[in-house]
Amino acid sequence: MEASLFNSLIDISESPAASRGQADLMLERARWAATVFDRYDRDATMRIVDAVAQAAHEHAAEFAKKVVAESGFGVAEHKKIKNELTAKPLVDFYRDQDYVNLRIDETRKIVEIPRPAGVVFALTPSTNPIATINYKVLLCLMTRNAIVMSPHPAVRETSIEAVRILARAAEEAGAPAGVIQVLEQPSIPLVDAFMGSDKTNVILATGGTPMVRAAYSSGNPAIGVGPGNAPVFVDASADVTKAAQRIVASKSFDNSVLCTNESVLITLPEVENQLKMALKSSGAYICSDEDTAALRRFLFHPRGFNVEAIGRDATWIAQECGIRVPTNTKILVAPITQIGVEEPMSREKLCPVLAMHVAKTRSQALSQSRAVLRLTGAGHSAAIHTKDEASAIDYASTVEVYRVVVNAPCSQGAAGFATNLAPTFTIGTGFFGRSSIGENVGPQHLVHWTRVAYNSDTDESFGNYQEIGRGFRGALPPAPADGVPGSAPAAPPAPQPSAISSIDSATKDELRRLIAAELRDLLRK
């Protein structure tokens, strides 16, 4: 249907009524899908999840290329890795988690029934669009939620195509129609209409601060996250060579578009020279004062960070700034003497430029790290390279973040891809960062549990719930279209027996170990 034909005389598409109309329609369709999805058992759910993960995996490289072409930033080869990680490995990470069946706690005499959120409205960023789409869609499917995605306008076309492919895969695997939808013409009034609608159960907001704050102000429950600005502390006990390699690998990974990338390197005089040498041999270019000044002018405009620089190659940025660097330069390291409002280079930089500050003492290093996070990035991520546990704990309990990565690349590590943290594309910035969640956002955040609690009195015995399951009725039988040949309704499917998870817990533990090892290996490569 050509909508313009129907709007040709009086066009109200910009009116609040039109925004509300579209939001209501898509959200109500999602509500129907979620209502039916809630009838699915775990096997049917996981079949859909696996089919969607497979589709995401198959298109990882294609969409990595398309996104780089559409947005002009990032590294296709790295995006492919992210797109793949957020497909099958993400599902495998959570495979032994059951968000469908009853949880029975004999000791506490409590039965817990999972209750999906219902309709999730999700916003995706321009920086990690496909990985975030994969991740949010799969989180929703694992928990039997319906999702409406609002793509970032800068990567709209590829995002829409990606969501459609996942939606088709889901429906072909038996998911209710409309369980995955995408907003094709996102605009601020339209997004506001979705966020403010009482048909939205929760907003999953990943992106810029104004959008996240708008999500929190909408009146609906929101899981929003703040920006990053990770300090990385290389202390005197660190294996400096490895630290340098990891930092360069992290900063150059997809040209630092992950919000978990290291922003300011802080170290101590006793390892400064050694660290600089190691950085150089890992592919970093150490800037002179003039170079740093040129970078500062280029990256920070009076109104903020130069979006042109997001996710660009180090060599491209150097060239723009008139800095001559070797062609194999992976990151630019800019020494700075101050940290705080007077030094823009101590702010978040979603590009392969790392500020470097040498503190006089360990205690000053810690206070400088706190200062970095006072600018932006509260509640987000930090890293430390050390062999001293006391130093690690001291640092971690000083900086106001909820994840501190030790001896690992921060970009990947804080997002759960080079550590055993939960793999995520939504980093909970918690109370420090004005968010409701302080851990890596996962499927557990999209389901609440109805708790059936028995009288704690020992005289009152707990029931036997092991054999009792929920009656999962599956998809709705199609209603007949009387008189249309072949439309007679199929016999309604027999109620499915309650699906008690088919994997025992020992197997689960083993699987979990294998998957974690697999994830770690992937990122070492």
Place this chain on the structure above:
Amino acid sequence: MSQAKTEFLDRSKTFWNPGKTQDWIDMGVDLVIDRREGYYLFDMDGRRLIDLHLNGGTYNLGHRHPELVEVLKAGTERFDMGNHHFPALARTALAEALQACAPGPHFKYTAYGSGGGEAIDIAIKTARHAAQKKKIVSIVKAYHGHTGLAVKTGDDRFSKLFLSHDTAGEFVQVPFNDLTAMEDALKDRDVAAVIMETIPATYGFPMPQEGYLPSVKSLCEKYDALYIADEVQTGLMRTGEMWGCTKYGVEPDIMVTGKGISGGMYPIACVLISEKCGGWLKEDGFGHISTMGGAELGCVVAMKTLEIVQRPEVRTMVRYISDYLRAGLNDIMAAFPDFFIGIRQHGVIMGLEFNHPQGAKPVMKHLYENGVWAIFSTLDPRVLQFKPGLLLTQADAEEVLRRVAIAIELARAEVMGGRRRMV
């Protein structure tokens, strides 16, 4: 009943329609609709009712749909009804939009009425002109409206009262789903057109048997008669497709759409005319004149209505609503198998059949008392017309089922007495 309502009903009897006002009171439905929003009606005493009557799909998209209100308001900044003699921006734009979604590429023109009856009259006149024959065949208990020609196609209850029934043998009626009778009526080749509601609404939605409608169309072709599809209650996505006739594989020669096309906001009805039937529009374009037919504000609303019902989300919604309500109604039917004996359904067009000649009336009354407004079928009061909107919410659908179960149990007790028989 409040004092205010009692007084109002008296005034209604005094100034408007004493018979109709009293009939509703006698049927236990003392409804005076005041405020309305979405699928809710609010009685003047404040009681809320979920509307499953929708005036035959007029309120398909709900009452006062925000986008229709907006487009009508915006339309008044530029248009009024317009001058019916002249080429008009909105009338042409709507005709173009209708042509784009017509049930067949052969549709070319649109003529306008201000309501369904007038549109049916235009359709019949158009067919007569094209065929150069007068006879019109419709089905027994047909209902196509109350205007001059339309009323003659229908049940004589509405024509004889006004001494307006056919006496010249120009209007023939045959039983629905009876192909032999249809062929008998057509075989003298003196019939201009068969007019057919795709699913006869006022007759309680008896469903066409498999192959019936396409066979009628074939018979029309065989005996040089035209096929007029009355899609007033079956069009606009109520079957899950834009037009009900498409679902049955029929490409009519002339098609009438009304009710829902107005969005319930501004009266309008449309006659889609194929090239071969549109001769009078060239021979004498002034042949049918209607000052208010195709009022341009109505056209503006109709275009928005067409755009909304064709959104892909609506199609899925209709499927969910149909499937969900059917599953729930099957459960209710299983609980009262001696009273609630059948469901006729195509999409959100539904008729609930009860085992009593007037069975739908007590069900209607108890539904009314339980917050749901659904009307019995005038021409078959065993059947309750059950017509949810295209955009019914999941929560309201659940509410409807809960209330229907209660009302049917009460109606059964009233009609059949005794204890409820559980199976």
